[in-house]
Amino acid sequence: MTDKAYLPGEGVIVAGPDAGVLEIRLDRPQAKNALSTPLLRSIVALLEQAEHDDAVRCIVLTGGDQVFAAGADLAEMAAKDMQAVLLEERPRLFGAIARFPKPIIAAVCGYALGGGCELVMHADIVIAGESAQFGQPEINLGIIPGAGGTQRLTRAVGKSVAMKLVLAGEFIPAQEARAAGLVAEVVADEACIARAHELAGKIAKKAPLAVRLAKDSVLQAFETPLAAGLAIERRNFVVLAGTEDRNEGVKSFLEKRKPVWKGR
Template structure:
């Protein structure tokens, strides 16, 4: 396993087609400083243009995914800590990452950490994780998307409960609410995330990208517009070499060899 160390992000290639990114501010439990978000955005920007990367897995460490925004930065700079243009730009790059992004969450996942996890396409949670939007406890509200994304994912009632009380939900509740797809023992979390990434990385890359775009549209458009997006996407998929290879392989009863074209 080749490991490339960046000061606030560890980037690894556990598989030629998979990029594993680990948040790395252990003393701050991976609090989301402007610098950390910037380095994460840089890593994803590089992965976006690297054709060999077909899926990204994002994780924290054994104790914490992230407790949220860096409180020290907010104490020092007030609202400007959150409104920093470079910070907004980093969030936009992460949110707009076009390849599949899997988040493997262990331990503490609060505030901005939960908002970061919500940007993943597939979210796995460990049995030991604590999930919350506790901003109300310090006199503010979520500011990195939770009032919008959380409501779309889990519905109005649970979103209101989490945001207005600041109280956590369990991993089991998260799966039941559709916030996460699987709950696993902490020791199995990363292995399962990488296993899913390997399955995805063996699928046709263009079809994967088109599928992600179409599903995301369901959160941002009316049904009729979303269906139109899906129809345009599948029309395009039928023009690719991978479509021809996939169907030929199915007929010939052999594994497909997708080229990403």
């Protein structure tokens, strides 16, 4: 059990942690969960708290069963000139989400567009409902994606699909997003959040330090050349060899019993 109270912030609802899983749900239905800066602050505040809570092993991030997030908050954006955009805190907030060391699973139903699609790409695993639609339609507003939509998207789906979304502003449905590599699984809308929790629950039962370093190692594939990534992988492998959990994992396998992880 955790001794920390997770309180909802502006634009979000929080549930848990339950069996190691904390759910963060976007909650601006009147704006189709548009990503306002206060909403992003709320997500980051919860993640900062969860990072230091041993009772939280995995995050499920969702917008509910109707829409994930239809984009940035255009009313907020319209009020900003170039200087305000240059100095805004949104890059810092997205950066904090990207640096969160525990796994994040996004459960996506309905639209994940613009900033919503970019937020999805900050997750480690994406489970999509059959209704999900992904896109970067900023070009229709005379702008371009500004929170990773040209970079993370290209790394996830390749140049041609990324160019289609970014230049034409077209959306792709869940099955096409899965085929392109943006989504891990497509399930019925009514099963989407439950499947995300099921997967999060499985991850929450693994050795915490191994999960953390596994995530770090995989992410290095997007940040470093192969030789450097392999060196980081090996370093993390060696570090885990000195943990109590590694010894417990080997011992429990040989003794044909379930391991008891201690996170050290």
